[in-house]
Each structure stands twice: as structure tokens, then as C-alpha cells.
Amino acid sequence: MIPAPIEHWHQIVRSRDLAALERLLADDVVFISPVVHTPQPGKAITTKYLQAALQVLNNETFTYLNEWYGADSAVLEFQSTVDGIVINGIDMIGWDDAGRINRFKVMVRPLKAMNKLHEHMGRMLAAG
Secondary structure (H helix, E strand, O other): OOOHHHHHHHHHHHHOOHHHHHHHEEEEEEEEOOOOOOOEEOHHHHHHHHHHHHHHHOOOOOEEEEEEEOOOEEEEEEEEEEOOEEEEEEEEEEEOOOOOEEEEEEEEEOHHHHHHHHHHHHHHHHHO
16 A cells, blocks of 8 residues: 555656645655755755756656555655666655655666756756
8 A cells, every 4th residue: 555645746746736745745854865965954945856856857758666665654766768868766755644745865876867867957956
């Protein structure tokens, strides 16, 4: 059975509904990026990163390959192709007692995929 926060996350990935994303994130959420070496605390910055990721990665090739669930966390393995580069990674998602995401860590491989993601995400974040 898919935990409710992850089902909500999948709905947001499908719909790109930013209002739903803001409702799903806890105010004290922490985002851990594969390219920024310090955790990014807060709903505003996490929303920016996830919104940019939804635009960069969530194309016609994006798919979740595997998922593993714990009591208050999950690991979702994904794959997407951007500019001909296959990006493989995981989303490590945790949630609080209210079912709101309070931790979101992304890990990506291989290095050329990380560099491609950094390039595109940097442009999206700079554009606002």
C-alpha cells in the first residue's frame, strides 16, 4: 500500500499542481539537493527547487522505477532523459504525523547526469 503522502506526491508529479505541492510541504521542510552542499530549510526554497525539478525532469521520459516505504519515509527511484542524458536518481522523502513532507533529499547519478541537472536547474532557479 502506498503511503498517503507519497500518493499525494505522485498526484502532484502528474498534475504539476503547485498549490497542492505547497499544501503537502510542512512549513519546516528541509530540501537536500544533489548539487548544493548545505540543506535548504523552509517551504519557500523547497517549493522553488521542486517546482524547477518538475519542469526539468518531469518530461515524457520521466518514470518512477521502484519504491520502498517505511513508517514515515519512502525512497523512490526515478529515471528521466534530458538532452539525451539518462538521469537516474532517488527521492528520499519523509513526512510528519500530519502527513506533510518534512524531508526531501535527492541523489542523482552518473556524474554527467548530475552536471546536466545542475545546468538546467540553475537556469530555472535563476529565472525565478
